[in-house]
């Protein structure tokens with residue numbers, strides 16, 4: 001198998017952990033290294049990672065890749081067998097992919113992209129308020145359980161990359177009010193699959209100067225635009241477009 005990956009992408013990290021969880025062998029290509037953009041375009045018209053190639057088959061979009069892996073390689077499942085719990089696990093995965101990702105990535109641009117401006121006034125506060133509600137819901141669902149739905153599922157794989165980055169982005173969960181989240185993250189950190197993910201991410205960030213990422217223009221896709229517009233930053237976003245700091249995804253027409 002071949003994975004178009006990137007050490008900075010929470011979605012690629014999710015897929016890589018799923019492959020490790022199932023003990024599958026794979027090669028990786030850093031799809032967001034600018035020298036590999038042409039190859040990534042050939043694999044995914046949206047020019048996004050992750051993309052998984054399994055023999056002749058190509059699968060895009062992290063949730064679809066995880067669903068494919070679970071169907072094709074059912075050993076060490078990524079989903080609970082109970083239908084109601086599957087629905088819940090998928091709901092947290094979706095929330096992580098579409099909402100938590102949007103909030104954290106939208107406030108991260110001033111820490112890694114090449115920007116001359118300051119973060120717009122109030123953006124971090126809006127992110128903190130929204131994340132607070134998400135943390136409260138996660139705390140409620142974890143209660144005193146070891147894992148959200150009995151064992152590690154796609155929900156854990158999706159949430160872990162985001163929640164371990166949230167502290168350094170200035171939106172940590174509360175040590176007092178979110179004790180179950182704290183214990184759960186600590187527990188996940190001791191698992192070899194999650195440990196390997198953190199080590200890869202750390203190595204990537206240590207060598208970020210050589211990662212050859214696009215840092216002048218931001219790749220904006222739907223969910224991340226939705227959050228920034230819904231929180232009232234439409235003028236700022238329009239300026240980004242007018243000043244040519246936006247890269248748009250391709251149409252992603254199925255092959």
Ligand SMILES: N[C@@H](CCC(=O)N[C@@H](CS)C(=O)NCC(=O)O)C(=O)O
Pocket residue numbers: 008009010011032047048049050060061062063097214219221
């Ligand atoms: N819905 C997609 C989202 C993937 C995504 O947003 N990938 C980002 C990296 S986190 C990407 O490749 N962006 C292109 C770029 O930054 O050039 C998935 O779940 O796989």
